[in-house]
Amino acid sequence: MPSVNFKIVWPDGDVGVYYSPSTVIRDHLQSGSYPQDGFRRLCTTALNAASERVRQRFGYACTAANAELEKISDKLDELQARHIHGPVQLAAMDTEGRNLGAGKPAHYSAMVIGAGQAGLAMSYQLKTAGIDHLVLEASGEIAHAWRHERWDSFCLVTPNWQCQLPGFPYQGDDPDGFMVKEDIIEYLESYYAFFKPPVVFHSPVTELKREQGVYHIRSGERRYTCDQVIICCGGYHEPRIPPAADALPPTIKQIHSRDYRNQDQLPEGEVLVVGSAQSGSQIAEDLHLAGRQVHLCVGKAPRVHRRYRGKDVVKWLDDMNYYATTIEEHPDGANAPHATNHYVTGRDGGRDINLRIFAEQGMKLYGRLKQASRDSLSFHDDLAANLDHADEVAARIAASIETYIQQQGIDAPADDNLNSDYLPPEVTQLDLKDVNITSVVWATGFHLNYDWIQLPVLNDEGFPLQKRGISPEPGLYFLGLNWMHTWGSGRFYHVGQDAEFLARAIRKRHRSVGGAACV
Incomplete structure (x- = not known):
């Protein structure tokens, strides 16, 4: 038989x-x-x-x-x-x-690496195009980084109406509010349940190469092949901690901003926060509001008002088509992805973060950290210049909005932002025995790590070589990078637009290499 x-x-x-x-x-x-x-x-x-x-x-x-x-x-x-x-x-x-x-190895027409918002958006577009694919996710859950790599009071700095994942725009009753951490997780979980993408969890990719026109992917003991691959791994891979950390006394607890949750995880005493971009300034505020004595090393990050003349600054800039500006049109050009984000917050409905006002309330401000030792800290003599720069950027953005208001003849209420010209004393040396600093939060950014990509698609600094997500390697793409195409490319706002653009390119190549007919 x-x-x-x-x-x-x-x-x-x-x-x-x-x-x-x-x-x-x-x-x-x-x-x-x-x-x-x-x-x-x-x-x-x-x-x-x-x-x-x-x-x-x-x-x-x-x-x-x-x-x-x-x-x-x-x-x-x-x-x-x-x-x-x-x-x-x-x-x-x-x-x-x-x-x-x-x-x-199992073969697919396309493989997506990463199941964050970029990977999910890409999977949605591929599913819509009828292209068979698989999504590999290193962690064991949706929204892993939002759950485990953000502090408890974290919230978006962009309003909810900008949450525009493809096929699943924000539908709540507070479009001008700001999602808190739990809301972001729920939004992504709901998106996952909405279209059920083919995600394989616990699948970190350890090798990507191309042989005879076919991509080979290794994830642990599993191997896959595919015709096209989309890398959706973001830009926050490994915490960047400066060498000064090694010089501090072992009695001081040190954590990176990725691992900060709330003030209760830190020992009693004063806290040094190094870095004043979005994470550093918001963590400094979190500790300040909790009653901690905060020492903040202020860098060159710019700031922006939360609101101006009755409307959120983000809405004004959207009305002015700022967010449609492409990287080719941006004054900083190719340097735009490396620029520091403006500090502001969506906490408690959204407000300015003004470090001068924090200093008036007792926060200690310094210039950038220069050196550290077992008994002292030294700082660059640039506190005043960095505060001035942040104020100048905020004023320049407000002035551009004011010009728009006048040109459009818009009837808007008067500006009611609180400003301060307070200048804290410039301290360049701090003896640790004179303060009670018991912990340090390093808000000093991240390194990229694409070491598993065995293909010539990275520059000498390890950044992806791409133009609107399309790499020099045929059939290999990136998605979700900061300023990949517009300001919103790395955010909920425009990642879906970029995914749709890549899906068209993927579909075209899928047909040219003899893929099955798309539905």
Whole structure:
């Protein structure tokens, strides 16, 4: 009685060869793609039919068919428990136990690396285009970085109406508010549930290379191949901590901003925050509001008003088409992605962060950290210049909005922002025995780490080589980078637009290399 072996490529990348004691299985299953629920039903019908054929011929049911069905059902249950909803590929069917190559890598038309907002947006566009793909996510959950790499009081600095993931724009009742950490997580979880992308969790990519026009991806013991690959890993890979950290006394607790949660995780005493961009200024505010004595090293980050003349500055700039400005049109050009973000906050409905006012309230401000030792800290003599620069940028943005208001003849209320010209004393040397600094928060940014990419798509500093996400390597793309195309490329606002642009390029190449017809 001829039997059939059939190879299944599961949506998490696993590949298995299964057995049917009868060719009757071919009446129910053909090579191709199946939704998981439908595949379970068809396999149940097919293997029960095969077992019945054995019973009819030999007088007893085939336990092997039942065992194979149990293995398939267990695998489908596992995929559902892991929230992996992609299709099952029945790759091949051969008679008489021929070797179907269970160890061969699973192949997809496209692979997405990373399941943050960029990876999810890309998966949505690929699914809409009918392109088979898989999403590999290093962590075990959606919104991992938002859950575990942000402080408790974290919130977006852009209003909710800018949350525009493709097919899933913000639909709440507070469009001008600012999502707090829990809201961001819920937004991404809801997006995941909305279209059920084929995400494989616990799958950090350790190697990406290209051989004979095909991309090869390694994730632990699993291997994949694909025609095209989209890298959606953001730009916050490894904490950057300056060498001064090693010189501080061991009694001082040190953490990076990525690991800060709230003031309760720090020992009692005063806190030094190094860095005054968005993370540093917001963490300094968090500690200041908690009643801690904060010492803040102020860098060259600019600031911006939260509101001006009755409207959020973000809304004014959107009305002025600022966010449609491309990197080619930006005055800083290729340097725009490396510019420091303006500090402001969405906390408690949104407000300015004015370091001069914090200093008036008792926060200690210094210039940039220069050196550290077991008993002292030294600072650059640039506090006044850095505060002036931040104020000048805020004033310049307000002036551009004012020009727009006058040109458009808009009737807007008077500006009611609180300003200060207070200049704290310029301290360039601090003896640690004169203060009670017991902890340091390093808000000093991140390094990129794309060491796993074995292709010439990075510059000498390790930054991706790309133009609107398209790399020099055919079929390789980046998505979700800061200023990849516009200001919103690295944010919820425009990442969907960039994903749609890349999907068109991917679809065009998919057709040119002989991919299946898109639906």
